[in-house]
Amino acid sequence: MSAATLCTGNSTSSTSGSPTPCTPAEPDDDAGGAPGSRFAWCVTGSGHGLHEALALAARLPGVDLMLSAAGEEVLAIYGITLASLRERFRVFRDKTASSVPVGRLYTGVYHTVVIAPATSNTVAKCALGLSDTLPTNLHAQAGKLGIETLVFACDTEPVVVTRAPHDWVTLRPRRVELDHVERLRGLEFTRVVASPAELERALEHRLHTLELAWTTCSS
Numbered sequence: 001m002s003a004a005t006l007c008t009g010n011s012t013s014s015t016s017g018s019p020t021p022c023t024p025a026e027p028d029d030d031a032g033g034a035p036g037s038r039f040a041w042c043v044t045g046s047g048h049g050l051h052e053a054l055a056l057a058a059r060l061p062g063v064d065l066m067l068s069a070a071g072e073e074v075l076a077i078y079g080i081t082l083a084s085l086r087e088r089f090r091v092f093r094d095k096t097a098s099s100v101p102v103g104r105l106y107t108g109v110y111h112t113v114v115i116a117p118a119t120s121n122t123v124a125k126c127a128l129g130l131s132d133t134l135p136t137n138l139h140a141q142a143g144k145l146g147i148e149t150l151v152f153a154c155d156t157e158p159v160v161v162t163r164a165p166h167d168w169v170t171l172r173p174r175r176v177e178l179d180h181v182e183r184l185r186g187l188e189f190t191r192v193v194a195s196p197a198e199l200e201r202a203l204e205h206r207l208h209t210l211e212l213a214w215t216t217c218s219s
Helices: 050-058 069-077 082-086 100-107 120-128 134-145 175-185 196-210
Strands: 038-043 063-067 090-093 110-118 148-153 160-163 168-171 190-193
Touching: 038 050, 038 069, 038 134, 050 063, 050 110, 050 196, 063 069, 063 134, 069 082, 082 090, 100 110, 100 134, 110 120, 110 134, 110 196, 120 134, 120 148, 120 175, 134 148, 148 175, 148 196, 175 190, 190 196
Parallel strands: 038 063, 038 110, 063 090, 110 148, 148 190
Antiparallel strands: 160 168
16 A cells, blocks of 8 residues: 555545545654644554555544554555655654653643554453553543544454455454443543444544544645
């Protein structure tokens, strides 16, 4: 997946148009931003809906990508390079034991945290209040600060059909995974969605609440 697949041209659909990058590259550093001006978008170690999720992220105003170590590995497996992501996003990597980038939440830069896609491992940790990765730390601290988090959970149905790197596979989540999803739904400041389409609707609502709009770009 190249950088050119990350933004849909002149459309609010996440699948139409000839996509091109909308904004210049942003540095992979701790550069600031206006208070309440940005999305913190977390990528975990799942390929389920990964391309669709990144396409949505590219249409939002002011997005920082927060990559877990597993997420970074999976991006490479699906042919998505850090260089291509940096053409559209500021990228933060999970390289510190204390998840240092989480400190940006305390400065008020982020109005919303998104975890998309979220593995069953990430969902379980968030549901149980565990935080030992960059995405799970962001979720925990966002909840304590009253910042809304949208979670696109991968294992939400008895049968899940997903695209592996080279083929489509059918998965059957166990009761424990489904139970964690339901527990996560009950947490404060957390909204769980089950598909890219549902994520798009949730983001649309969030943008409306914040009096923001999708970005557009020409092909």
